[in-house]
Amino acid sequence: MFTKQTLLAFIGTLSLASARTIPASDDVPSLAEVEAAAATVVPYSPVSNVKGLAFDRFHQIWFENQGYQTTADDSNFAKIAKEGILLTNYFATTHPSQPNYVASAAGDNFGMDNDDFHQIPANVSTIADLLDTKRIAWGQYQEALPYAGYQGYNFSNQKTYANDYMRKHDPLIIFDSITNDDLRPRQIKNFSSFYEDLKHERLPQYSFITPNMTNDCHDTNITVGGNFLADFLPPLLKNEYFAKDTLVLITFDENNSIGENRVYSILVGGAIPEHLKGTTDDTFYTHYSIIASLSANWGLPSLGRWDCGANILKLVAEKTGYVNWEVDTSAVKNLLNETYPGPLSENIYSKYEPFWPIPTTSDRCTAGHGVVDIVKDTYNRRQPTFNYISPVPYDARSGYNTGIKYWRTKDGKKETGITN
Numbered sequence: 001m002f003t004k005q006t007l008l009a010f011i012g013t014l015s016l017a018s019a020r021t022i023p024a025s026d027d028v029p030s031l032a033e034v035e036a037a038a039a040t041v042v043p044y045s046p047v048s049n050v051k052g053l054a055f056d057r058f059h060q061i062w063f064e065n066q067g068y069q070t071t072a073d074d075s076n077f078a079k080i081a082k083e084g085i086l087l088t089n090y091f092a093t094t095h096p097s098q099p100n101y102v103a104s105a106a107g108d109n110f111g112m113d114n115d116d117f118h119q120i121p122a123n124v125s126t127i128a129d130l131l132d133t134k135r136i137a138w139g140q141y142q143e144a145l146p147y148a149g150y151q152g153y154n155f156s157n158q159k160t161y162a163n164d165y166m167r168k169h170d171p172l173i174i175f176d177s178i179t180n181d182d183l184r185p186r187q188i189k190n191f192s193s194f195y196e197d198l199k200h201e202r203l204p205q206y207s208f209i210t211p212n213m214t215n216d217c218h219d220t221n222i223t224v225g226g227n228f229l230a231d232f233l234p235p236l237l238k239n240e241y242f243a244k245d246t247l248v249l250i251t252f253d254e255n256n257s258i259g260e261n262r263v264y265s266i267l268v269g270g271a272i273p274e275h276l277k278g279t280t281d282d283t284f285y286t287h288y289s290i291i292a293s294l295s296a297n298w299g300l301p302s303l304g305r306w307d308c309g310a311n312i313l314k315l316v317a318e319k320t321g322y323v324n325w326e327v328d329t330s331a332v333k334n335l336l337n338e339t340y341p342g343p344l345s346e347n348i349y350s351k352y353e354p355f356w357p358i359p360t361t362s363d364r365c366t367a368g369h370g371v372v373d374i375v376k377d378t379y380n381r382r383q384p385t386f387n388y389i390s391p392v393p394y395d396a397r398s399g400y401n402t403g404i405k406y407w408r409t410k411d412g413k414k415e416t417g418i419t420n
């Protein structure tokens with residue numbers, strides 16, 4: 001989607017004196033400037049070794065815009081699924097792409113219903129803030145990112161001008177709480193850095209991996225994505241350093257059409273117990289479940305947004321005794337296919353007060369470690385905008401995703417809830 005903002009935003013001006021990357025502005029630097037920055041900016045690869053309950057390292061690889069069955073029918077995806085756990089009831093949060101990537105980082109999509117250039121204010125926290133509470137090293141690997149921390153809207157293939165890197169698929173760069181810092185942007189790196197970090201055994205304990213617009217199926221189809229996966233992943237799974245106690249999630253940002261927004265997702269890696277290889281897990285998950293699962297795995301707090309009530313991966317839930325919710329996914333037509341109004345909506349945003357949704361500071365979040373201090377300090381017990389304790393995101397004001405029942409049996413007692 002091309003808008004006024006898109007055309008204006010583009011690439012940040014470059015400070016070559018320091019390694020700090022400057023927020024994107026109206027300037028469009030020349031290729032020479034991008035090359036100069038690439039030669040100057042030093043990628044940052046912190047290392048940590050914090051034991052988790054179910055895994056010690058987590059990588060998520062995101063593909064684009066394919067239906068569940070289309071992916072199941074691809075021989076390469078099907079083959080990888082046989083080596084791991086197929087998640088058959090995993091949902092994206094909305095359409096189009098960018099809000100799903102933002103959801104994976106911040107526990108909300110803030111009503112975003114577009115792929116425009118956004119910078120999310122510094123008082124919105126992300127998964128990086130959670131991991132930082134225990135100094136768990138994190139990073140992102142974006143194929144074709146011209147240098148670590150690049151903030152432009154895109155970086156195309158400079159020979160063919162085909163789409164290659166796109167900011168909308170690069171979750172953490174969209175947040176001022178990342179880019180207002182000297183080090184954090186440099187943890188957002190490209191695939192050359194991935195292979196360097198692999199070689200030097202300094203991969204982070206959390207990473208988000210985005211193949212380019214060809215390999216992630218966006219500008220191509222499932223066959224191309226499957227071929228990429230078949231080249232990329234098996235050597236890593238055979239690499240003892242990479243695979244040991246590692247969990248890899250392969251998922252899609254969104255399903256590709258009107259219909260419920262269920263996406264094909266697989267867990268693989270050395271952290272999968274032998275007896276679970278080739279099995280399926282039909283627990284109701286969303287992209288928010290991943291933040292909640294990382295919190296439960298490492299004993300981290302919650303962001304107090306939709307990660308608060310999200311179901312957590314069974315693999316982790318079994319270690320903590322957490323009982324996940326069952327959800328009546330048939331109650332609403334085309335579940336999770338749209339965005340409720342919010343500050344990043346294209347048109348209708350000004351309707352609601354407060355403009356930016358207030359997170360919860362409830363102690364009742366799934367992971368059981370409260371809400372992260374920076375969120376508590378910033379929002380100071382204000383009334384949360386949404387019922388973030390629900391395992392299903394909904395908005396009672398606009399009627400979005402309302403009327404969905406959920407239930408579980410805990411300590412022999414049936415508990416029920418409804419999104420109203």
Ligand SMILES: *[C@@H]1O[C@H](CO)[C@@H](O)[C@H](O)[C@H]1NC(C)=O
Pocket residue numbers: 066067068069070255256257258259260261262263
């Ligand atoms: C999206 O996923 C659902 C399965 O949950 C499926 O019925 C629908 O057809 C999918 N859309 C496409 C285009 O595959």
Ligand SMILES: *[C@@H]1O[C@H](CO)[C@@H](O)[C@H](O)[C@H]1NC(C)=O
Pocket residue numbers: 121122123124355356378379
């Ligand atoms: C967070 O920042 C936004 C944008 O600057 C502002 O509108 C909002 O009031 C801030 N929220 C709080 C709780 O300070």
Ligand SMILES: *[C@@H]1O[C@H](CO)[C@@H](O)[C@H](O)[C@H]1NC(C)=O
Pocket residue numbers: 038039041042043144145146147148189190191192193
């Ligand atoms: C990857 O990033 C590094 C470090 O920022 C940069 O030097 C290199 O040119 C980039 N590689 C590609 C293929 O863009």
Ligand SMILES: *[C@@H]1O[C@H](CO)[C@@H](O)[C@H](O)[C@H]1NC(C)=O
Pocket residue numbers: 152154155156157161
């Ligand atoms: C960004 O994309 C536009 C439109 O496809 C293209 O013309 C431009 O060269 C790209 N910018 C960079 C820096 O790659």
Ligand SMILES: *[C@@H]1O[C@H](CO)[C@@H](O)[C@H](O)[C@H]1NC(C)=O
Pocket residue numbers: 143157162163164212213214215
């Ligand atoms: C994406 O990366 C692959 C290599 O992984 C390369 O063959 C392909 O040309 C790249 N796509 C574009 C548009 O440059």
Ligand SMILES: *[C@@H]1O[C@H](CO)[C@@H](O)[C@H](O)[C@H]1NC(C)=O
Pocket residue numbers: 220221222223224
């Ligand atoms: C994907 O596109 C390639 C050509 O680029 C074609 O050979 C292949 O059959 C297509 N796959 C599907 C599932 O349409």
Ligand SMILES: *[C@@H]1O[C@H](CO)[C@@H](O)[C@H](O)[C@H]1NC(C)=O
Pocket residue numbers: 095257258259333334337338
């Ligand atoms: C989402 O589902 C609703 C209800 O079926 C439908 O009216 C709407 O057009 C769908 N929107 C999208 C973007 O798929």
